Amino acid sequence: MKKEERKMNRAIATVFLVCTILIMTACATGGGSTEGTVPLDQAVQDAPAVEQPTPAPTPSPTPVVIPVPDGLDYEVVDGRSVTITKYTGSAVTLEIPAQIQGLPVTSIGERAFRNCSSLTSVTLSQRTHVGLLPFPSSARINYRD
Numbered sequence: 001m002k003k004e005e006r007k008m009n010r011a012i013a014t015v016f017l018v019c020t021i022l023i024m025t026a027c028a029t030g031g032g033s034t035e036g037t038v039p040l041d042q043a044v045q046d047a048p049a050v051e052q053p054t055p056a057p058t059p060s061p062t063p064v065v066i067p068v069p070d071g072l073d074y075e076v077v078d079g080r081s082v083t084i085t086k087y088t089g090s091a092v093t094l095e096i097p098a099q100i101q102g103l104p105v106t107s108i109g110e111r112a113f114r115n116c117s118s119l120t121s122v123t124l125s126q127r128t129h130v131g132l133l134p135f136p137s138s139a140r141i142n143y144r145d
Contacts (some may be wrong), residue, residue: 070089
């Protein structure tokens with residue numbers, strides 16, 4: 001048992017004991033006389049304080065950071081989002097990150113991948129708007145999220 005749990009159990013036992021003594025005293029004196037007894041609020045004040053254990057902080061899930069692939073050109077729009085404008089790489093499969101520079105990738109520009117005949121698979125966020133004919137017809141598009 002942890003130290004905090006033992007302290008709490010001890011404090012609960014002390015309060016229980018004080019209450020039991022008060023009840024027994026009241027019963028022994030016929031319940032009518034309060035002479036020589038301690039009022040319940042005073043007994044509670046005299047009981048040791050119960051320390052509440054501090055819960056351990058819950059770690060935030062670490063987002064998966066996908067690096068920006070070589071040859072992926074992009075534009076930051078109004079400091080709030082990112083648009084992919086062009087890809088000059090030669091990858092067969094490509095994963096477009098959901099965020100670049102901490103900003104969400106919200107769109108793929110028109111014909112951004114037009115000269116990428118080697119590209120067969122592209123993975124991107126479901127929340128990314130895809131412009132007119134951005135990918136070669138041979139590429140399979142996969143969505144995550």
